[in-house]
Amino acid sequence: MATSNTLGCGIGGAGAGLLGLLGLLGLLACGGSEPSPPSTATPASAPAPASDSASASERPGSPPSPAARSALDDDAVHGELVTLGGQRVLRVWGSPAQMGHAHGALLRASILEVVDGYALEVIPPATLDAAGGLYSTVAHISPRLREEAEGIIAGMEAAGGARSERLGRDLVAADLLVLNAVTDLVAIGCSSLSAWGPSTAEATELAGAPVMVRNLDWSDDPDLLRNQVLIAYQPDDPERQPVVSVAFAGYVGCLSCMNEAGVSTLFNMGYGEGAAGPAEALGGFSPANLLLRDTLERRDVDGDGRSTADDVEAALRSATHAGSYIVHVLEPRRPEAAAPARVLEVEADGLVARHPASDGLGSHVLAATNHLREKTEPRACSRYARIERQVEHDGGRFDRQGLWQLGTRIRLPQVVYTLLVEPEARRLGVWLRAPGADARADDPAVMHEWAALLGERPS
Numbered sequence: 416m417a418t419s420n421t422l423g424c425g426i427g428g429a430g431a432g433l434l435g436l437l438g439l440l441g442l443l444a445c446g447g448s449e450p451s452p453p454s455t456a457t458p459a460s461a462p463a464p465a466s467d468s469a470s471a472s473e474r475p476g477s478p479p480s481p482a483a484r485s486a487l488d489d490d491a492v493h494g495e496l497v498t499l500g501g502q503r504v505l506r507v508w509g510s511p512a513q514m515g516h517a518h519g520a521l522l523r524a525s526i527l528e529v530v531d532g533y534a535l536e537v538i539p540p541a542t543l544d545a546a547g548g549l550y551s552t553v554a555h556i557s558p559r560l561r562e563e564a565e566g567i568i569a570g571m572e573a574a575g576g577a578r579s580e581r582l583g584r585d586l587v588a589a590d591l592l593v594l595n596a597v598t599d600l601v602a603i604g605c606s607s608l609s610a611w612g613p614s615t616a617e618a619t620e621l622a623g624a625p626v627m628v629r630n631l632d633w634s635d636d637p638d639l640l641r642n643q644v645l646i647a648y649q650p651d652d653p654e655r656q657p658v659v660s661v662a663f664a665g666y667v668g669c670l671s672c673m674n675e676a677g678v679s680t681l682f683n684m685g686y687g688e689g690a691a692g693p694a695e696a697l698g699g700f701s702p703a704n705l706l707l708r709d710t711l712e713r714r715d716v717d718g719d720g721r722s723t724a725d726d727v728e729a730a731l732r733s734a735t736h737a738g739s740y741i742v743h744v745l746e747p748r749r750p751e752a753a754a755p756a757r758v759l760e761v762e763a764d765g766l767v768a769r770h771p772a773s774d775g776l777g778s779h780v781l782a783a784t785n786h787l788r789e790k791t792e793p794r795a796c797s798r799y800a801r802i803e804r805q806v807e808h809d810g811g812r813f814d815r816q817g818l819w820q821l822g823t824r825i826r827l828p829q830v831v832y833t834l835l836v837e838p839e840a841r842r843l844g845v846w847l848r849a850p851g852a853d854a855r856a857d858d859p860a861v862m863h864e865w866a867a868l869l870g871e872r873p874s
Contacts, residue, residue: 510650613779
């Protein structure tokens with residue numbers, strides 16, 4: 416990813432502790448031959464949950480749980496794969512096992528292509544085997560997400576098999592959970608800018624509503640790009656709510672997600688120095704993107720009876736972290752909230768929230784790239800500097816087109832997708848990069864409305 420000095424955004428200590436831990440595990444697994452470390456030039460991503468966290472026994476070779484198996488006894492597939500505006504949308508509903516089963520059954524070939532063609536280049540097979548056992552004991556993962564991962568494997572088996580040729584064996588749920596936590600292990604780059612109130616008041620299509628442009632800069636690997644998908648989760652638990660995720664086949668965490676309440680989280684790797692060391696990581700941690708998925712699904716984390724950005728901050732503050740990362744949170748406007756946006760800078764030693772005006776962009780604009788700016792002294796970043804110049808040039812005023820053009824200009828060569836997020840309208844504008852496509856392609860976003868993404872769930 417962005418190690419080049421020309422980007423002004425060199426990688427710091429992000430993920431160093433976990434990389435060291437997995438390197439040690441790989442060395443032990445290989446009997447003394449250490450695997451090549453993941454390349455920081457082709458970053459990776461992953462998920463992380465954690466509030467109903469528990470560490471179930473889940474090791475390579477263990478069969479799907481009874482809950483996941485029971486989904487096989489249901490003749491109905493609790494999901495459907497559709498195409499909207501030329502982009503694949505996976506709709507799943509029901510219990511975690513049922514949602515996972517539909518995911519695995521409908522995207523089996525795509526999951527195997529991501530695993531064999533991309534993921535196992537980042538985490539070598541021997542390291543993955545060792546990490547599966549590690550995550551069983553030290554990763555705090557929601558039981559619901561463990562069940563969903565088991566359901567994916569069961570769905571793949573029902574649709575033709577879960578064998579990975581690169582691994583030389585069938586995939587198991589532990590493999591998926593480790594690969595979903597890859598953002599805790601390797602460096603990726605991202606950028607985002609949110610605006611609202613006076614900054615969007617002159618745009619007739621926004622009328623002061625909050626909006627954000629967001630780039631996921633990660634990898635130009637064709638197997639990864641080819642298997643992007645929007646996933647609309649509709650859990651049957653009344654204490655849970657629908658979530659839409661822009662993801663990849665087999666990915667159950669949140670890199671870029673919005674829930675039914677409009678609360679949206681956009682994950683950026685942090686280039687801070689506060690990642691946990693191997694000894695600290697062995698004490699337990701919540702994989703970041705899985706934690707975010709679990710948090711956004713819950714209707715109320717902090718007990719105030721509402722789903723807001725406060726729930727995201729509360730969940731992250733109460734969890735234990737291993738990596739260094741940044742979450743740009745955007746929600747619908749609330750009279751009691753000073754602003755609909757905040758940036759949460761998270762490391763092993765805690766969380767610091769950054770609010771508008773603290774970085775000089777103004778009181779109605781907030782930006783994030785990969786450097787911590789509140790928790791530690793900010794470092795130079797050419798992408799952030801470009802955002803600052805654009806905000807000054809436009810007087811802090813933005814419309815959809817202006818934000819989209821800015822997002823296009825600050826993409827990195829490893830861009831995967833660009834989003835336009837509108838939480839009040841529950842609307843997502845999405846550009847998914849195709850294999851071989853120009854990273855700076857000036858393509859318009861495909862605009863997705865919330866109701867169309869979820870569709871009509873069968874009774």
